[in-house]
Amino acid sequence: MNQKQLERYAPWGLLILTIALWQIICSAFSVSEFIFPSPLRIWQQTVEFRDVIAAHAWRTFWVTMAGFGIAIVVGVLLGFVIGSSRLAYAAVYPLMTGFNALPKAAFVPILVVWFGIGVGPAILTAFLISFFPIMVNIATGLATLEPELEDVLRVLGAKRWDVLVKVGLPRSMPYFFGSLKVAITLAFVGTTVSEMTAANEGIGYLLISAGSAMQMGLAFAGLVVVGAMAMVMYELFSYIEKNTTAWAHRSSQN
Amino acid sequence: MTATADNFVDFQNVWLAYNDELLAKEHFAVEDINLQVKQGEFIAIVGPSGCGKSTFMKLTTGLKKPSRGEIFVDNQPVTGPLKISGMAFQAPSLLPWRTTLDNVLLPLEIVEPFRTQFKARKQEFEARAIKLLQTVGLDGYERKFPWELSGGMQQRASICRALIHEPKMLLLDEPFGALDAFTREELWCILRDLWTEQKFNVILVTHDLRESVFLADTVYVMSKSPGRFVVKRHIDLPRPRDLEVTYTPAFTDIVHELRSHIGAIRKS
Secondary structure, rough: OHHHHHHHHHHHHHHHHHHHHHHHHHHHHOOOOOOOHHHHHHHHHHHHHHHHHHHHHHHHHHHHHHHHHHHHHHHHHHHHHHHHHHHHHHHHHHHHHHHHOOOHHHHHHHHHHOOOOOHHHHHHHHHHHHHHHHHEEEEEHHHHOOHHHHHHHHOOOOHHHHHHHHHHHHHHHHHHHHHHHHHOOOOHOOOOOOHHHHHOOOEEEEOOOOHHHHHHHHHHHHHHHHHHHHHHHHHHHHHHHHHHHHHHHHHHHH | OOOOOEEEEEEEEEOOOHHHHHOOOOOOOOEEEEEEEOOOEEEEEEEEOOHHHHHHHHHHOOOOOEEEEEEOOEEEEEOOOOEEEEEEEEEOOOOOOOHHHHHHHHHHHHHOOOHHOOOOHHHHHHHHHHHHHHHHOOOOOOOOOHHHHOOOHHHHHHHHHHHHHHHHOOEEOOOOOOOOOOHHHHHHHHHHHHHHHHEEEEEEEEEEHHHHHHHHOOOEEEEOEOEEHHHHHHEEOOOOOOOOEEEEHHHHHHHHHHHHHHHHHHHH
16 A cells, blocks of 8 residues: 555544444443443434435535535625725724634524524524635635736736736635535534524534434434534545646646 | 826826824835836836835836826826836736746736727737737747746746736736846846837836846836935946946946945945
8 A cells, every 4th residue: 555545644643543442341341321322322323313404414414515506605605895995905904814713603592693594594603604715715715816827817908807817716726615615614603603503404403403302322323413414525626626626736747 | 286288207296105193103114206207218226125115116017196296197187097008017927827928928818998999909919919929938838828938938928928018017026036147148138128128117126236227218217115216326337238348337337426325325
């Protein structure tokens, strides 16, 4: 096995090793499944409650994607505005940074008052937590233009719009796809956190209800499922990124 | 004042301060520039770094307006960006997501009248770009991306991009500054051949004296800030010039002479 293959299989190896170690420790010290369930127990519970988990997972998934979709639209638009105008950048950026510093979980009770228990707060929490990195990355991509290149184009009579479309937007694409990877995982966090207090469906709700019923295996199963969903989406966007903006990843290809 | 006939570029007592505050303090980036360049003339501007050479480029292309004085290009007063000019800089600044060919075509997507015709005449424009790339020795690299080319090749593509819309004036800001000595000399010859063939005006900003003497008809020496032209030196070496000329006494004498002017500026 050469170095490249080794690198490729290393995460799977580590995963298997961790699970094995976890199982061994749980069996050897006969840890109570109410405290810390073994992987085997989690697996059994996953299989046993597969329909319930699947229903909750599906809910969490589409709610997250809805919030994430809004985040892309809003993030790209805002990023475009503040990246293309210095005044807008100066005006919006400090406020946005302040907003980003707020814990998004703290919005959930407010959103419940406005939208009631259910889909509304979850979608909005996912959106609020994930639009920021998208906005910042689009803005950064647009704002970091080489002055020489701008001169070359301006002398030809290029308008701001030409420069943005021909140079700014393509340049910000790697930043954009990079931010999607980060944002999608954040969106799952937002949905789950919101569902824990403000929903009767979804993985977040499942975690809380399983926890209060002392069904730790089921709670862990919920965690594993939401983690797996986030990872699959991350890998998907990572794949899209590599295949649409190969020019930005040239060093890794050689 | 009006433009004097048969001068392609005409600077008449041009002063520039970067903003009103500096203007009020009479703090100028360039001072009292007078310059007359004939049609098809190749001029070089040399000087220590920070002497306002790049400011001069911005004035010539209309990207900056002079605080005082007037600039005429092609008998027209310069009022805004001058589309008859092409620019290339020390950094090739090619777009990494476009192939070399598409990079060279970029100006045609922006500048009129090509812009409106771009879709209809794309094949013709592509053929033109490929031909231009061939003349600088880049045939076979049209479909490669800039990051697959060496620094010298990228700079050649950058010069092609500056020339694709057949500008009357080519402005080069230390275009070969980042290249090794051999590549640099190779590109001197390429630029010489392009200019000999097409006879556009060239304004070459450089700090390489040998480069300026080898390529230019006239070399201007600029003083440190505020930038002024202190010496105008006509280079009377016969054309066509071969690289061999750079080893002749006549050539080195001129270089030495210019060098002593620069030295004098630095001391003062």
